[in-house]
Amino acid sequence: MRNSLNRIAIAVAVFCIVPVAAWPASPRPQAAQGAQKGPSYTMPEYNQFTNCQQEKDPTSKVKCLDGFVSQFPNSTLMQYVDLLYYQTYYQLKQYAKAIDYADKLVALGDKAELGSRISAIEFRVQVFPYAYNSKSPDYQDQLTKQRDGALQAVKLLQQYKAAPNSKLSDADFKKYTAVDYTAAGNADLQLKDNADAVQAFKSALQTDPNDALTEYHLGLAYLALTPAQSLDGFWALARAVDLKVPDADKVQDYLRRAILAYEQPGCTPQVDPQVTSLLQQAANSPTRPTTWTVPSADDLNKIRQSSDTSNIIAVIKSLSGGGDAAQQTWLAFCGAEYPEVVGKIIDVNKSDNYADFMVFTGATTQEMQAATTANMDVKVWTAPPPAGTAPAAPANGAAAQANGAAAPAAQITPQPDALRLQKDDGIRFSGTLVSYDASPFLLHWDSVKIDPSIIPQRSAPAKRAPHREK
Numbered sequence: 001m002r003n004s005l006n007r008i009a010i011a012v013a014v015f016c017i018v019p020v021a022a023w024p025a026s027p028r029p030q031a032a033q034g035a036q037k038g039p040s041y042t043m044p045e046y047n048q049f050t051n052c053q054q055e056k057d058p059t060s061k062v063k064c065l066d067g068f069v070s071q072f073p074n075s076t077l078m079q080y081v082d083l084l085y086y087q088t089y090y091q092l093k094q095y096a097k098a099i100d101y102a103d104k105l106v107a108l109g110d111k112a113e114l115g116s117r118i119s120a121i122e123f124r125v126q127v128f129p130y131a132y133n134s135k136s137p138d139y140q141d142q143l144t145k146q147r148d149g150a151l152q153a154v155k156l157l158q159q160y161k162a163a164p165n166s167k168l169s170d171a172d173f174k175k176y177t178a179v180d181y182t183a184a185g186n187a188d189l190q191l192k193d194n195a196d197a198v199q200a201f202k203s204a205l206q207t208d209p210n211d212a213l214t215e216y217h218l219g220l221a222y223l224a225l226t227p228a229q230s231l232d233g234f235w236a237l238a239r240a241v242d243l244k245v246p247d248a249d250k251v252q253d254y255l256r257r258a259i260l261a262y263e264q265p266g267c268t269p270q271v272d273p274q275v276t277s278l279l280q281q282a283a284n285s286p287t288r289p290t291t292w293t294v295p296s297a298d299d300l301n302k303i304r305q306s307s308d309t310s311n312i313i314a315v316i317k318s319l320s321g322g323g324d325a326a327q328q329t330w331l332a333f334c335g336a337e338y339p340e341v342v343g344k345i346i347d348v349n350k351s352d353n354y355a356d357f358m359v360f361t362g363a364t365t366q367e368m369q370a371a372t373t374a375n376m377d378v379k380v381w382t383a384p385p386p387a388g389t390a391p392a393a394p395a396n397g398a399a400a401q402a403n404g405a406a407a408p409a410a411q412i413t414p415q416p417d418a419l420r421l422q423k424d425d426g427i428r429f430s431g432t433l434v435s436y437d438a439s440p441f442l443l444h445w446d447s448v449k450i451d452p453s454i455i456p457q458r459s460a461p462a463k464r465a466p467h468r469e470k
Helices: 043-054 058-071 078-091 095-107 114-131 140-160 168-189 195-207 212-224 230-242 247-264 270-280 297-305 312-321 323-333 364-370 397-402 414-422
Strands: 337-350 354-360 375-381 425-435 442-451
Touching: 043 058, 043 078, 058 078, 078 095, 078 114, 095 114, 095 140, 114 140, 114 168, 140 168, 168 195, 168 212, 168 247, 195 212, 212 230, 212 247, 212 442, 230 247, 230 270, 247 270, 247 297, 297 323, 312 442, 337 375, 354 414, 375 425
Parallel strands: 375 442
Antiparallel strands: 337 354, 337 425, 354 375, 425 442
16 A cells, blocks of 8 residues: 555645635734634734744654643634644654644634645545555554545545635645545555445546556455356456556456466466457457456356267367357357367368377268368377477366466477378377367367377288299
């Protein structure tokens, strides 16, 4: 929280420590109080206050103010005394004490001018990260006061902006309102009041829609809800990356891992194009379109458990159809292992270490016999693969990697005898789905093991006729 709020220019603190001209920051002389009403404080009070105000040394100024309070405990100048207190303690870097006196000024209510109260409460909102102690037993109380103070600041700003002859510009009103809502949201986030945090961050972004850090915190708040609003959370995190949030590369990696854990696709790399697409779309829209979605692990499991998709023919049909259905089918089945697939070899492409059997599979034997175009590329290793070649991971690999575990990989066992299979031969194999081409459609397999019983036997060498001696 401290890091997230340091972006506020506390070192300058123009709004709080250098009073805005429109907001009174010191008492006016008696003559200015009005002849009919009369002065609200005595000249000795005024002179003593002026002495404290003109004191240059911060430590001496605090002692002077202590003396004033001891001598005039009920003075109507107390709002200005509290102002000097919190400014001086800020100079001394005693931030908790500075906030205490800012709170005292605000607590004066109508006894203090509205501008003074706004200045004090904005001060406490912005200085809070320096005073906050997360290890203190009262840390929740600290956060609650910060949240309540920030929301009170919004109300006072609205009141001040609506006042006749207000000199608060629209730009300043929006700027300080956004800061206050953000401060409230950060406090709510630390308090685990995630629903309130979402509302506060959304209000801040209505005022400043290009605040990358607030977008990031909004994403965290969405994901921390019970149940999580994952889609909105992903969109907000993507917006934060697009807006160049600090450590954008780490935020993008977190976004990728969050989607992977939410989706648990068959193949981990399938998340990468989804993240790329999300970043492109979020760059142009502050809010998530209702048409944008990401399938959950439950969605993909329903597809996997469907009787129609338990056979490869149904999977091919769904993938060939394109659209969202094809995408979800592939997310569900990429990396899946099939124990038995049959088809007809259309062609064979041989390499040094493997052979690509271009195969057609269909619903019936007649359909396969009549086929002339392949719909599957079946990669069979005929020699040990080069060093560093990784076999395809099984379907549960993505879930394991999402939890930080290494995905197990099937062992590649070369089948040199597979080269005896030729065009138009039947084929039966087990293997793992690794990718597919949409047009022309081609489903790619790896970690393939051909059923040895369908591989033709090696032809015996022709026997030589016996040689007869003459």
